[in-house]
Amino acid sequence: MDRVIELAHGAGAKETWDLIKELIVDKVPQNLRSFRGVGIDVLDDGAVIDLGSVKLVTTVDSYTVNPIFFPGGHIGTLAVSGTINDLVMMGARPVAIMDSLVVEEGLEVEVIERIVSDMLAMLSKYGISLIGGDFKVMPRNSIDKMIITMVGIGIANRPVIDSLGLREGDKIIVTGPIAEHGTAILAAQLGMIDKVRGIASDVRPLLELLTLFDNLGEHIHAARDPTRGGLAATLNEWARSTGLMVIIDRSKIPIRREVKEFLDAMGIDPLTVASEGIAVLAVSSEFSDQAIDMLRSLGFREASIIGEVRKPPSPLLEGKVVAITEVGGKTIVEPKALNLPRIC
Amino acid sequence: MDRVIELAHGAGAKETWDLIKELIVDKVPQNLRSFRGVGIDVLDDGAVIDLGSVKLVTTVDSYTVNPIFFPGGHIGTLAVSGTINDLVMMGARPVAIMDSLVVEEGLEVEVIERIVSDMLAMLSKYGISLIGGDFKVMPRNSIDKMIITMVGIGIANRPVIDSLGLREGDKIIVTGPIAEHGTAILAAQLGMIDKVRGIASDVRPLLELLTLFDNLGEHIHAARDPTRGGLAATLNEWARSTGLMVIIDRSKIPIRREVKEFLDAMGIDPLTVASEGIAVLAVSSEFSDQAIDMLRSLGFREASIIGEVRKPPSPLLEGKVVAITEVGGKTIVEPKALNLPRIC
Numbered sequence: 001m002d003r004v005i006e007l008a009h010g011a012g013a014k015e016t017w018d019l020i021k022e023l024i025v026d027k028v029p030q031n032l033r034s035f036r037g038v039g040i041d042v043l044d045d046g047a048v049i050d051l052g053s054v055k056l057v058t059t060v061d062s063y064t065v066n067p068i069f070f071p072g073g074h075i076g077t078l079a080v081s082g083t084i085n086d087l088v089m090m091g092a093r094p095v096a097i098m099d100s101l102v103v104e105e106g107l108e109v110e111v112i113e114r115i116v117s118d119m120l121a122m123l124s125k126y127g128i129s130l131i132g133g134d135f136k137v138m139p140r141n142s143i144d145k146m147i148i149t150m151v152g153i154g155i156a157n158r159p160v161i162d163s164l165g166l167r168e169g170d171k172i173i174v175t176g177p178i179a180e181h182g183t184a185i186l187a188a189q190l191g192m193i194d195k196v197r198g199i200a201s202d203v204r205p206l207l208e209l210l211t212l213f214d215n216l217g218e219h220i221h222a223a224r225d226p227t228r229g230g231l232a233a234t235l236n237e238w239a240r241s242t243g244l245m246v247i248i249d250r251s252k253i254p255i256r257r258e259v260k261e262f263l264d265a266m267g268i269d270p271l272t273v274a275s276e277g278i279a280v281l282a283v284s285s286e287f288s289d290q291a292i293d294m295l296r297s298l299g300f301r302e303a304s305i306i307g308e309v310r311k312p313p314s315p316l317l318e319g320k321v322v323a324i325t326e327v328g329g330k331t332i333v334e335p336k337a338l339n340l341p342r343i344c
Numbered sequence: 345m346d347r348v349i350e351l352a353h354g355a356g357a358k359e360t361w362d363l364i365k366e367l368i369v370d371k372v373p374q375n376l377r378s379f380r381g382v383g384i385d386v387l388d389d390g391a392v393i394d395l396g397s398v399k400l401v402t403t404v405d406s407y408t409v410n411p412i413f414f415p416g417g418h419i420g421t422l423a424v425s426g427t428i429n430d431l432v433m434m435g436a437r438p439v440a441i442m443d444s445l446v447v448e449e450g451l452e453v454e455v456i457e458r459i460v461s462d463m464l465a466m467l468s469k470y471g472i473s474l475i476g477g478d479f480k481v482m483p484r485n486s487i488d489k490m491i492i493t494m495v496g497i498g499i500a501n502r503p504v505i506d507s508l509g510l511r512e513g514d515k516i517i518v519t520g521p522i523a524e525h526g527t528a529i530l531a532a533q534l535g536m537i538d539k540v541r542g543i544a545s546d547v548r549p550l551l552e553l554l555t556l557f558d559n560l561g562e563h564i565h566a567a568r569d570p571t572r573g574g575l576a577a578t579l580n581e582w583a584r585s586t587g588l589m590v591i592i593d594r595s596k597i598p599i600r601r602e603v604k605e606f607l608d609a610m611g612i613d614p615l616t617v618a619s620e621g622i623a624v625l626a627v628s629s630e631f632s633d634q635a636i637d638m639l640r641s642l643g644f645r646e647a648s649i650i651g652e653v654r655k656p657p658s659p660l661l662e663g664k665v666v667a668i669t670e671v672g673g674k675t676i677v678e679p680k681a682l683n684l685p686r687i688c
Binding site for chain 1: 486
């Protein structure tokens, strides 16, 4: 039987990376995997072009979220925030974006107006230019409402903080409560969003983190916004790519009560659920308290140390993520994403 | 009644530009319409970032073509060619691309493999790097098979050839037969492609034109690949933006007999139909014969002078495109696109 695309291939965890690697990355000739910098075999959705006097960072992401309006934001604020955050995680200051809108015949023009207007307000606030774009219409029933693809262009003065810098002893920090975006989208898709209180996407740009990177950059060994696949996917990727073990304490992970209760009721592990307004950092142990203080002064009031990086005590734990449960047991956290289509 | 998106809004002619201008371009603050270069108010889908030592050109386009495989190519070769051509038209040598694939649940993995494999072969041939990308899955019935959004990055050593450089006396040149891509897609969408012989998309990269631009760059005042909206849209945009009149002779325009017969039978003006493998140029009169010679030596054997730019003889003809018909009459060519959804 022919192998076909499944929803899990888009969930952002192991199935996604395995498929992209098989279909695309592995097939790109070695000499064409980057251009004067860092490319597709290191950063999946971003790249660095080193032009000598300036390091340009670029990123591309397609946003397919359903519904396009959700508690806490919409597809436009999600696209702008997600793009800004991808650049920030690479240590780059966003300077320009390009967007491509694919919309469905019959969509109210006023809906596009609202979305674009909010996008432009965000860009204006941060002084980011909109330098180009594309606009396509698809007939009714060939697309659901709207897809936005966004290109981000940033300038990095510092070395790019990549995901391969994890070191033994590093503390793992999250900048705020986890799993809020994915929970809001799940509740909306299930038609339950009006029945559950206090659940909303955390979608927002994380530009303040550039201040942290400016000050403590060399001590921050990895940074990522845990979107599709959640914390589980990010930490597993870090562990796997270094062979180290990441151990986290579930009781230390900030999460809103309403989010936890909703996910518990659904039997979903919050570690597998996407955020769109937090970052996870691996910070040199000696500077972790300083990082927490600075994060709190930057407005990340719930920033917390949730675990650390260790030498694996046995080969079985090489490249693995281990969680200390609320009752003191230990479990392995698999890179299994919440299999929710159109989460971002 | 609420105003809604219609297919014409995506056809690439006046309705598209009016809507984009109203919804997006006009709303971008003046200081955020470009970043160190040329931006959204001059080039729609491309931009120039002037970094002093190097001029970077970027472009973004979403490809939604239906069917994804068509005579002459598929969505992947279309995306690579279209992106390369956008850069070339801005006088830039393509150096890197990023792609974002949005695919439908249930699509055979082998289909993606074939498409990606052909894309990579084209990129390899021209030494263009694939430096990053995104991959999303949408559930069955929320998208039709696949959308590819492609970001192109090029380097321009020469001034960018923009669309505002049209001058009185310029000759209008097309590099080959027109309307082939749109005709092939139309025939395919109508289920007639097996019944009509000799119709195929002309989709291909036009990198050879960089040699022309290198040699005659300052005498080429405008260059564009007439995709959505065809020659009619491109020439009207050039005329409108300068207030000059463009006059073309229909009998001089290269077009394959099979394409002309098919479009005649359908009552469609070939001037409104998309190409994906030709360019239209406005060339200084004294250098137009030299340009034709060079184009022919570069392999564009049917390159032809089809008209010229004139001072409008009356205010009614300011910014208009006039065609001399096969029987010697004159008609105004409106920027009306063939209203064919998912042409590219």
